[in-house]
Amino acid sequence: MWWSYQDVEEQKARLQREIEKRKKRGDKFQVLEAPAGQKKLCTTFWGQAWCRNLESYQVYESRLPRGRSYLRQGKVFNLEIEPGKLSAVVAGSELYDTSVSIQPLPKKQWKQIVESSAGQVGSMLDLLAGKLGDDLMKVLTDPVNGLFPKPKEIRFNCSCPDYADMCKHVSAVLYGVGVLLDTKPELLFTLRGVDQAELLSDASSAAITDLSADAGELAGADLSAIFGIDLATEIPIEEPALVEAKPAKKKAAKKAAKKKRK
Template identity: 60%
Template sequence: MSWYYYSDAKEAKARIKKEIAKRQKKGEPFRVVEAPSGNTKLVKTFWGKAWNDNLESYHDYEYRLPRGRSYLRQGNVYDLLIEPGRVTSTVAGSELYEVRVTIKPLKEDDWNQIKEQCSGQVASMLDLLAGKLGAGVLKILCDPESGLFPKPKEIRFSCTCPDHADMCKHVAATLYGVGVKLDTQPDLFFVLRSVDPTDLLSSSTLEISASQDPSLAEEDLSALFGIEIEAEPVVIESIPEKARKTKPKVGRTKRSTSDK
């Protein structure tokens, strides 16, 4: 039940605007995650779609996902950061809430198996990041059991909002925000899973792969995704262990839905 009437909502909006301005003054960027509004497809590329499809396959999450999607489309998700094993963001609701999602790193054995199965079949980084791969490789990478995507039991999340649901709309908005980010920066998927995508390239293709020539990669990726690729430094510090141990800055940690 919502006890926020229109005037309360308006008041909250003004309060949040003020709070954002205050925190920006202190040096927090508050960069909004730009997501298409209305009925335009949320994501367009292979990895963005694959991420969202995987998200929507978690039946435990299905009730919260639509609200999260509209939250994201309305521009309420800020400073979404994807690091090894961790996603953080600030989401505007009635207040500003801090969201943290931790994802267990891909098991070494599983990664080795994926590498072995894909051996010699991934021609270049560009093909991999664009999802231009054979059906066999795609099946291996997207397999719900042994593929690259995290399973619900490997995901934990927390939010500083007072919502007692297992997954609040702020977490759902953040998870969809990851899909939107992957649309323009698909390499972040591999950062999140704490694996090196060049491991999937065979040694002969590695020599000519775009990863060896970052300028070429950026140029081609810009053309490929129709966007300006910012030369943003990729966070490679290995933090999943730490991330799992670190408690959220504020608020309580909620159980993952898979704990049920």
């Protein structure tokens, strides 16, 4: 089918009217901004690792480029990542509701990852920033036993009329995950249903537990040692002297006597 410039502009205008209509109904429409002016779609370890894993499966090969283009054109809205689920609205010839179901990471597989990371992650900041040793990176990104989902663990659903297993709208959403992980890498662990804190060393985990428990309180602490005073000894408090208030009638009588003498 041949599309003229006028047809494209009319389609954009129609989509914009539909978006405005939904906004008036109270729906949110937040576009997922892909990095502009640079060749790489993702810039951090987690975002790039997600995209590399996605592109490593030949079953997705023919559909991925179009989805990448859709994302760069700002056609992905309201992308949300929840445990085992992605959802978004993608603008094509119409607005399409797109969702992706991803199986939780098997417990046995996660346990192996945690055991392999023992002593290799010093802090949560290092983990989320991707500042990890080469050995641990290989474990996390392993295509078979790593943290990223395999094709058999992924199921797609889109309201578009394309009956292919992965339509371009789904592809755009999957690439969108990589962009989102650039700023919120913790969402990968949310998606796979695991707790990233389990990858920390014992010392780091203990510190996090101490900071999060009873926040703002000094429960169980030795306050005498902290403040350098003996709290068992009572400190006498000097009460302020009470000033006797003079009745109002006496004041009035004195004033009257002064006037009389004058």
